[in-house]
Amino acid sequence: MSDNYTYSRPYGEAAFKIALEDNVINQWSDDLKILAMVVSDKDVKAVLADPKISQGSCVKLLMGFLKSKPDNNFLNFMNLLLDNKRMFYMKEISSIFDVLKSNHNNVRVVEVESSHQLSDDQIQSLKELFKNKYQSDIQIDQTINSELIAGIKVKVNDEVIDLSLQNRFNQIKQQLII
Numbered sequence: 001m002s003d004n005y006t007y008s009r010p011y012g013e014a015a016f017k018i019a020l021e022d023n024v025i026n027q028w029s030d031d032l033k034i035l036a037m038v039v040s041d042k043d044v045k046a047v048l049a050d051p052k053i054s055q056g057s058c059v060k061l062l063m064g065f066l067k068s069k070p071d072n073n074f075l076n077f078m079n080l081l082l083d084n085k086r087m088f089y090m091k092e093i094s095s096i097f098d099v100l101k102s103n104h105n106n107v108r109v110v111e112v113e114s115s116h117q118l119s120d121d122q123i124q125s126l127k128e129l130f131k132n133k134y135q136s137d138i139q140i141d142q143t144i145n146s147e148l149i150a151g152i153k154v155k156v157n158d159e160v161i162d163l164s165l166q167n168r169f170n171q172i173k174q175q176l177i178i
Contacts, residue, residue: 005092005096007086007089008086008089008092009096011077011080011093012092012093012094012096012097013096015028015032015077016028016096016097016100016101018073020104022071022073024071025101027068028074029094029097030067031066031070031074032093032094032097033094033098034065035062035065035066035090036090036094038062038065039087039088040090040091044061047061048082048087055082055083058082059075059078059082063075063078081093106136106137107136107138107139108134108137108138108156109139109141110126110130110138110141110155110156111141111143111154111156112126112141112143112153113152113153113154113164114142114143114148114151114152114153115145115146115147115149115151115164115165116144117142117144118142123142126138126140126154134156148164148165148166149165149166150164151166151167151168
């Protein structure tokens with residue numbers, strides 16, 4: 001997976017620079033997310049990988065999934081990805097683009113994993129806590145993981161805070177083994 005990010009980083013950064021210059025960051029972000037979902041489909045992958053299908057046809061196919069007509073720079077970017085056989089890294093490119101977009105807008109994405117759905121008050125408390133810590137706007141992305149039993153696991157950039165009961169059990173287990 002890290003190789004995918006290594007190969008994708010220059011494309012994600014280039015896409016962000018172009019979108020920033022053209023002032024179409026939100027448009028490109030939405031389009032890249034849509035294409036990331038489309039390209040992950042096995043049938044679309046088969047069409048894109050088929051050497052008998054022209055690159056122009058592949059671009060037309062992909063552009064058919066977008067809500068609005070893309071600009072010329074976006075079409076050129078798609079052609080570049082197809083030329084360099086990087087279209088299958090669209091998920092990573094989109095992810096890198098969104099991180100750059102968040103940094104540009106001074107928004108931190110906080111991934112919260114919990115054993116159950118958090119209440120609005122709990123989410124608001126987490127937002128306030130992290131807003132004060134990082135001095136930026138906070139976006140909470142919550143996922144449910146029943147294996148945590150209780151508690152939460154929080155990820156901000158490369159920092160992970162694991163306050164789950166499952167983690168506590170693992171720590172006790174390690175202490176008993178040693």
